[in-house]
Amino acid sequence: MMMSQITSTTETKNSFxxxxxxxxxxxxxxxxxxxxxxxxxxxxxxxxxxxxxxxxELSQFVDFxxxxxxxxxxxxxxxxxxxxxxxxxxxxxLLVAEQKLGQLKLYRANVxxxxxxxxxxxxxxxxxxxxxxxxxxxxxxxSASIDPLTGVHxxxxxxxxxxxxxxxxxxxxxxxxxxxxxxxxFKSINDxxxxxxxxxxxxxxxxCAKNTIRESDVIFRYGGEEFLILLTNTGNDGANLLAERIxxxxxxxxxxxxxxxxxxxxxxxxxxxxxxxxxxxxxxADQALYQAKRGGRNRVVCTS
Numbered sequence: 001m002m003m004s005q006i007t008s009t010t011e012t013k014n015s016f017x018x019x020x021x022x023x024x025x026x027x028x029x030x031x032x033x034x035x036x037x038x039x040x041x042x043x044x045x046x047x048x049x050x051x052x053x054x055x056x057e058l059s060q061f062v063d064f065x066x067x068x069x070x071x072x073x074x075x076x077x078x079x080x081x082x083x084x085x086x087x088x089x090x091x092x093x094l095l096v097a098e099q100k101l102g103q104l105k106l107y108r109a110n111v112x113x114x115x116x117x118x119x120x121x122x123x124x125x126x127x128x129x130x131x132x133x134x135x136x137x138x139x140x141x142x143s144a145s146i147d148p149l150t151g152v153h154x155x156x157x158x159x160x161x162x163x164x165x166x167x168x169x170x171x172x173x174x175x176x177x178x179x180x181x182x183x184x185x186f187k188s189i190n191d192x193x194x195x196x197x198x199x200x201x202x203x204x205x206x207x208c209a210k211n212t213i214r215e216s217d218v219i220f221r222y223g224g225e226e227f228l229i230l231l232t233n234t235g236n237d238g239a240n241l242l243a244e245r246i247x248x249x250x251x252x253x254x255x256x257x258x259x260x261x262x263x264x265x266x267x268x269x270x271x272x273x274x275x276x277x278x279x280x281x282x283x284x285a286d287q288a289l290y291q292a293k294r295g296g297r298n299r300v301v302c303t304s
Contacts, residue, residue, distance in 0.1 A: 033061075034126045041130035045137040051078050051104075054127050061123065062116045064106045071102030074138055083107045090117060092124060096132050147221040149199055150206035158220035158228060162278045165230060169272050176232055176272040177239035180285040181209070181246065183225040184264045184297040197257040201225075204253055205265065212246050228282070236271045240302040243267040247300055264298035271304060 037057050044050050047069075055067045066083030070076065087107040094101040104127075106112070106120065145157035153161070162178075169176035183189075183205055190198040202225055210219050213229060222228040229246075231239050250265045268288030272281055284303060292301040 034122065037123060037126040038130065041127060042133075045134050047076055047134050047138055048078060050127075050130060050134050052080060055080050058120065058123055061119050062106075062112075064108045066107040068105045068107070069102060070105075071135065073100075073102075074135065074142065076102070076138075081107070088112065090120065092121070094124070094128060094131065096128050099132065101128065101131050101135060147206075150203050150221055152206050152210060152227070153218060153220045155220065155222060158222065158230075159278060161218060161220075162230060162281065165232060166272055166276055166278065166281060169232075170274065170276075174233055175235040176230070177234045177236060177269065178271075178281060178285045179229040179231070179239060179243050179246070179267055179269050180222065180282070180289045181205075181227050181229070181243075181265045181267040182289055182293065184266055184293070186225040189258070189261070189263075192261075193258060197255075200257060201255060201263055204255060205250055205263065208249050208253060209246050212249055213242065217242075228285070234271075236269065236302055236304060239269045239271065240300060243269050243300040243302070247298070251298065266292040266297045267300045268292055269300060269302040273304075 037054075040057060041050060041053055044053065051067065051069045058064075058067075064081075065087065066079065066081035068080075068083040069078045083105070084107065087109060088111050089105050089107045090112050091103055091105040093103055104124070112120075145153055147154040165176055168174065183201065186198065186201070189201055205225075206219070206221065206227060209227060209229065213219060213231075216232055217234075218230045220228045220230070229242075231242065234242075247265055247267060250263060253263050255263065266289060268285045268291070270281070270284040270288055288301045288303040291303075292299050295301065
């Protein structure tokens with residue numbers, strides 16, 4: 001029988017109180033509650049929805065003000081309610097058959113009682129297997145949507161994301177901007193230094209851009225040496241500033257394989273309009289990029 005385990009740590013605002021390891025298979029009681037909860041949690045493979053469902057059901061048995069779930073392997077960091085470190089908390093490291101499933105943490109103003117902690121640990125046993133299935137699903141989705149060379153999202157993920165974000169922006173009257181960037185004279189780099197070093201340039205540019213944008217922004221490999229960045233809640237001015245920041249960082253890249261050859265990029269910037277669809281939005285960014293390259297490269301052109 002596969003063993004599952006919950007390792008818990010209970011903290012106060014300033015001091016450590018207790019650490020315990022509870023084997024779910026040996027716990028008794030709560031059988032009907034766990035069975036019902038397990039059925040509810042198995043209705044989704046979306047991690048945000050799963051944690052929200054668990055939070056809703058758990059709140060019927062234990063009072064808490066906030067919940068946080070963290071799984072760094074997939075860059076998952078979910079916080080619901082008031083989840084701040086100045087509150088009392090109890091943290092659980094979740095495992096199934098030695099497979100780490102991340103950490104779940106509950107917060108509230110006063111200390112959790114031993115009875116409440118026992119209730120939480122019992123109900124957590126219903127979360128483990130749905131959580132494992134959800135993480136496996138998320139890994140599969142990520143693998144299908146990630147460009148293997150650069151580690152950023154690929155064009156398949158791009159098209160669905162742009163369509164969704166345009167709809168949200170138009171529905172809620174939010175700002176949405178796009179940056180389309182292209183590595184200048186990339187063919188010459190390939191011809192002079194070879195495709196292997198060309199790939200290194202593409203990867204370095206992708207990582208530099210990714211490290212410069214906000215966590216809420218998304219970067220995609222648009223094709224070859226081109227990348228597309230989608231910026232939510234950002235207008236033309238903010239997108240233009242970010243594009244200039246990326247351009248300046250790229251031109252300072254030091255790639256030993258290229259010797260003294262510098263890498264520069266051209267960027268086109270635009271913001272979503274009321275009647276836009278994916279095609280018109282991207283086309284406008286592409287036209288701005290074309291103007292940047294035609295104007296001498298290593299520059300940003302912004303169009304409304």
